[in-house]
Amino acid sequence: MTVETKLSFDKAYIEQFSKDRNEPEWMLNFRLDAIEQAEKLEMPKPDKTTIRNWNFTDFNHEFKTGEAVSSVKDLPEELRVFFDEDKAPENLIIQRNHSVAYASLSEDLKEKGVIFVDLLTAIREHGDLVQKYFMTEDGVSVNEHKLTALHAALVNGGVFLYVPQNVQIETPIQTIFWQEDPDITLINHVLVVVDKNSSITYVENNLSHNAETETVANIITEVHALDGAKVAYGAVDNFAAATTTYVNRRGIAGRDATIDWALGQMNDGNTISENVTRLVGDNSTSQAKAVSVGRGNQTQNFTSVMHHDGKASDGFILQRGVMREASTAIFNAIGKIEHGGTKANSEQESRVLMLSEKARGDANPILLIDEDDVTAGHAASVGRVDPIQMYYLKSRGLTDDEAQRLLIHGFLDPVVSQLPIDSVKQQLKHVIERKIN
Amino acid sequence: MAGSVLEIKNLHVSIEDKEILKGVDLTIKGGEFHAVMGPNGTGKSTLASAIMGHPLYEITEGSITFNGEDVLEMEVDERARAGLFLAMQYPSEISGVTTSDFLRSAINARREEGDEIPLMQFIKELDEALDYLEIDKGMATRYLNEGFSGGEKKRNEILQLMLLRPEIAILDEIDSGLDIDALKVVSKGINKLRDENFGTLIITHYQRLLNYITPDYVHVMMQGRVVKSGGPELAQRLEAEGYEWIKEELGIEDETVENA
Numbered sequence: 001m002t003v004e005t006k007l008s009f010d011k012a013y014i015e016q017f018s019k020d021r022n023e024p025e026w027m028l029n030f031r032l033d034a035i036e037q038a039e040k041l042e043m044p045k046p047d048k049t050t051i052r053n054w055n056f057t058d059f060n061h062e063f064k065t066g067e068a069v070s071s072v073k074d075l076p077e078e079l080r081v082f083f084d085e086d087k088a089p090e091n092l093i094i095q096r097n098h099s100v101a102y103a104s105l106s107e108d109l110k111e112k113g114v115i116f117v118d119l120l121t122a123i124r125e126h127g128d129l130v131q132k133y134f135m136t137e138d139g140v141s142v143n144e145h146k147l148t149a150l151h152a153a154l155v156n157g158g159v160f161l162y163v164p165q166n167v168q169i170e171t172p173i174q175t176i177f178w179q180e181d182p183d184i185t186l187i188n189h190v191l192v193v194v195d196k197n198s199s200i201t202y203v204e205n206n207l208s209h210n211a212e213t214e215t216v217a218n219i220i221t222e223v224h225a226l227d228g229a230k231v232a233y234g235a236v237d238n239f240a241a242a243t244t245t246y247v248n249r250r251g252i253a254g255r256d257a258t259i260d261w262a263l264g265q266m267n268d269g270n271t272i273s274e275n276v277t278r279l280v281g282d283n284s285t286s287q288a289k290a291v292s293v294g295r296g297n298q299t300q301n302f303t304s305v306m307h308h309d310g311k312a313s314d315g316f317i318l319q320r321g322v323m324r325e326a327s328t329a330i331f332n333a334i335g336k337i338e339h340g341g342t343k344a345n346s347e348q349e350s351r352v353l354m355l356s357e358k359a360r361g362d363a364n365p366i367l368l369i370d371e372d373d374v375t376a377g378h379a380a381s382v383g384r385v386d387p388i389q390m391y392y393l394k395s396r397g398l399t400d401d402e403a404q405r406l407l408i409h410g411f412l413d414p415v416v417s418q419l420p421i422d423s424v425k426q427q428l429k430h431v432i433e434r435k436i437n
Numbered sequence: 438m439a440g441s442v443l444e445i446k447n448l449h450v451s452i453e454d455k456e457i458l459k460g461v462d463l464t465i466k467g468g469e470f471h472a473v474m475g476p477n478g479t480g481k482s483t484l485a486s487a488i489m490g491h492p493l494y495e496i497t498e499g500s501i502t503f504n505g506e507d508v509l510e511m512e513v514d515e516r517a518r519a520g521l522f523l524a525m526q527y528p529s530e531i532s533g534v535t536t537s538d539f540l541r542s543a544i545n546a547r548r549e550e551g552d553e554i555p556l557m558q559f560i561k562e563l564d565e566a567l568d569y570l571e572i573d574k575g576m577a578t579r580y581l582n583e584g585f586s587g588g589e590k591k592r593n594e595i596l597q598l599m600l601l602r603p604e605i606a607i608l609d610e611i612d613s614g615l616d617i618d619a620l621k622v623v624s625k626g627i628n629k630l631r632d633e634n635f636g637t638l639i640i641t642h643y644q645r646l647l648n649y650i651t652p653d654y655v656h657v658m659m660q661g662r663v664v665k666s667g668g669p670e671l672a673q674r675l676e677a678e679g680y681e682w683i684k685e686e687l688g689i690e691d692e693t694v695e696n697a
Binding site: 386387388389391392393394395396397398399400402403406407409410411412413414 | 489490491492512513514516517518522523525528529531532533534538539542543546547580597601
């Protein structure tokens with residue numbers, strides 16, 4: 001497939017799109033500026049994966065609404081598995097295609113000043129807050145590359161979550177991005193701002209069904225954990241085989257702040273995934289855990305970065321990938337300690353298990369250190385299933401398939417078990433099961 | 438039908454083109470406890486691994502049948518589901534898989550699809566076996582063998598044995614590395630299985646295990662063959678006198694396989 005460098009979205013299109021959404025002027029100008037930059041900027045260059053022939057820029061951007069649902073019980077089975085039985089989550093947004101199909105937020109959280117709405121509404125109703133944090137220099141900048149600019153210009157979904165100072169929320173906050181129609185494009189932006197000394201657990205799912213109709217997903221998350229804030233962020237991505245995905249999840253941690261990621265990256269199509277945590281404040285910490293199962297002919301590139309600015313910051317990257325059939329994946333892990341980041345600790349571990357002769361996987365550990373008084377470590381391995389372990393399991397009566405299944409689940413468990421909501425953990429196991437059978 | 442029959446005839450086994458077993462004959466029936474003894478390096482563990490189907494061992498001659506079926510034609514898991522069990526000397530560590538999840542999968546592998554063991558029944562059986570073997574309940578939720586001490590691994594093998602209820606079990610040096618208390622507990626577990634339908638082949642080079650588990654038959658292996666068989670009194674004589682008298686009796690100078 002040849003990819004045109006000329007974008008098919010002009011300023012007139014964007015003006016109309018923004019007007020149809022009743023957006024304030026600042027957002028229109030933001031989009032217009034971004035599309036101008038998108039024309040000029042280069043594509044991203046993921047390390048060790050060539051994306052020259054991947055289509056990220058030619059897609060149907062039409063805004064398509066989805067039917068509202070009055071109860072989570074009315075959802076199809078594959079979505080209901082995201083929830084505990086009989087107990088609808090209190091704090092949940094379901095985005096169906098590009099519109100909100102279901103939204104709830106507990107009275108308690110409303111009273112505490114928590115804002116949890118879809119992004120397009122937030123742009124209209126909470127403009128000041130959104131503008132302060134949405135794609136700024138601190139987070140994901142518009143001008144990083146063509147796809148960030150394109151995202152800024154064409155964002156058509158997502159959520160905004162704001163937690164004021166000193167609010168501890170134990171009940172998880174959950175979003176489901178459900179692309180029901182095969183031919184549309186999700187350009188979702190998740191903006192999470194957790195103010196000083198507050199804490200939350202947020203979990204999202206991305207789901208589409210387009211096994212054959214080719215489309216694009218361009219997903220960006222920005223998490224701002226202000227001083228003393230704690231954020232547990234879980235995700236299960238499950239875009240279908242014909243979606244080419246760019247997903248960038250970025251966290252910015254203030255002083256004494258924590259951002260922990262647990263990502264189940266189960267897309268079936270070609271995927272570039274970045275997960276960057278900037279440990280800006282002193283004593284900030286982050287654990288970035290991610291799993292993936294590759295199958296079919298898909299090619300994926302995962303880059304997980306811990307960027308240490310603050311003193312005594314602590315970052316840990318854990319990546320596990322299982323490669324089946326003719327799938328390919330690169331796992332880059334980068335620990336970067338800036339000058340001045342004394343006493344920082346940057347650890348990483350990336351492990352890849354290959355299940356077939358045609359599968360290819362690579363783990364690429366990188367430490368970039370500009371400060372003396374720090375600690376850092378890395379571990380990486382690429383291997384195949386151990387025949388002696390298989391023998392042991394089979395000697396107890398497990399078939400080849402069952403034994404392999406157990407070993408794969410075991411291999412992924414250090415990440416899967418970290419997902420913050422039980423039902424989502426079960427759902428990830430379910431998706432893994434489907435991908436390994 | 439009372440008990441199964443495992444029949445080994447003229448078994449020759451090589452590893453990396455080196456012949457270790459040079460014609461072993463042995464028959465184990467349900468209800469019988471057999472002990473195979475012998476110094477290190479005489480092929481005892483090779484016999485155990487060959488029966489179960491270890492991928493590194495090659496059978497070059499002879500036969501193994503189980504209730505008349507050709508074991509050598511079976512995959513490892515088929516052997517297990519047919520009723521064979523091997524308690525291993527060095528069990529694998531399986532990271533990320535809890536002992537409990539593994540055991541449930543192994544039990545269900547023996548049952549028909551749709552007839553899986555009910556969760557409550559499984560938990561009850563597991564708890565009872567853990568208590569019987571004086572194993573901390575926490576082991577059920579630990580990853581299988583990962584970070585287990587030598588003694589914990591052995592107890593876990595016997596735990597599996599008790600829950601999977603095979604017809605013929607081979608216990609490969611189940612006593613090595615156990616202190617006397619652990620040895621008593623492990624023996625208690627094995628003795629509990631003793632009935633007319635359960636047979637076992639206990640591989641050891643110490644007589645002390647046989648103080649707790651009385652064998653019906655004792656076999657001595659040297660140079661990759663069973664060179665002498667007898668009753669429990671044979672084990673006692675070996676304990677008292679060592680292996681020298683057998684070597685003299687049979688004119689063996691070096692009992693190991695290596696220099697044979």
